[in-house]
Amino acid sequence: MSVRAVFCSAVIFLSLPAQAETPAQWIELGARVHGAFGAFIPFGIRIGLDAKERIKAEPRGLVVTYYTGAKAPCPCIADGVMLATNASPGQGTLLISSEKAPPGMLAIIVVRNRKTGEGLRYTVADDWLPKVIEWNKTLDPAERFDAAMKAQGLFEVAPAAAP
Numbered sequence: 001m002s003v004r005a006v007f008c009s010a011v012i013f014l015s016l017p018a019q020a021e022t023p024a025q026w027i028e029l030g031a032r033v034h035g036a037f038g039a040f041i042p043f044g045i046r047i048g049l050d051a052k053e054r055i056k057a058e059p060r061g062l063v064v065t066y067y068t069g070a071k072a073p074c075p076c077i078a079d080g081v082m083l084a085t086n087a088s089p090g091q092g093t094l095l096i097s098s099e100k101a102p103p104g105m106l107a108i109i110v111v112r113n114r115k116t117g118e119g120l121r122y123t124v125a126d127d128w129l130p131k132v133i134e135w136n137k138t139l140d141p142a143e144r145f146d147a148a149m150k151a152q153g154l155f156e157v158a159p160a161a162a163p
Contacts, residue, residue: 023149026083027141034079037141039132042148044080044109047122047155051111052085054157055118060086063093067108069101071126077107085111110160119160128154 030041048064055062064087066078075096087093093114101108106126112119131151135144148154 023142023145027145029083030080031141033083034076037144038076039135039139039144039148040076041080041083042145043124043128043132043154044077044082045084045145046080046149047077047109047124048081048084048111050155050157051081051109051120051122054120055111055113057113057115060091060093061114062087063095063112063114065095065097065110065112067097067099067101067105067110069106069108069124069126070103071129072101072106075107077109077124081109081111112160112163117163119163120157121160122155122157124155 026042026045027037030045031037034041051062062085064078064081064085066075066081068075078094078096082088082094089095101123104126106124106128107122108124109122110119111122135147139147
C-alpha cells in the first residue's frame with residue numbers, strides 16, 4: 001500500500017464521528033473524555049442517543065445547550081450527551097449555558113437539529129441525585145452504565161420552544 005493510500009485511509013478513519021457500540025466501549029470512551037465514569041455519564045449518553053433517534057439529524061447535525069441545576073455537582077451529563085451526539089464546544093455545537101436550570105432540576109438539555117431547528121427539551125429532576133451518589137459508591141462502571149440505561153423515568157422529554 002502506498003504512503004498516500006495509508007494517509008488517505010487514516011484521514012478518513014479519523015474524521016469519522018466517535019461511535020461506541022457496546023457498554024464497554026461507552027465506558028472506555030466516557031472515562032477517557034471525562035476522567036472517570038460516574039453514573040452521570042451514561043445519563044448523558046442515554047439522552048444523546050434518544051435525541052439522535054428522535055431528531056434523525058445527519059452526523060454532527062445536532063446542537064446541544066446544557067443548563068446545570070443548582071444541586072448538580074458539575075455538568076457531567078453534558079459529557080455523555082457530547083459523546084452520544086458528537087456535539088462539541090470546539091465545533092460550536094455544545095454550549096454550557098451560564099443560565100441555571102430552574103429549581104428542582106438537576107439538568108436541562110436542549111438538543112436541536114442544526115439545519116431545521118427542530119428541538120427537544122430533556123429534563124432530569126433533582127430526585128436522581130441521591131440515587132446517582134449511591135450508584136457511584138456501590139456499583140462498578142459497567143453496573144452504573146446498566147443502571148442508568150435501564151432507569152425508569154430518568155428524564156422527561158418535550159418539544160423545545162423555537163429558538
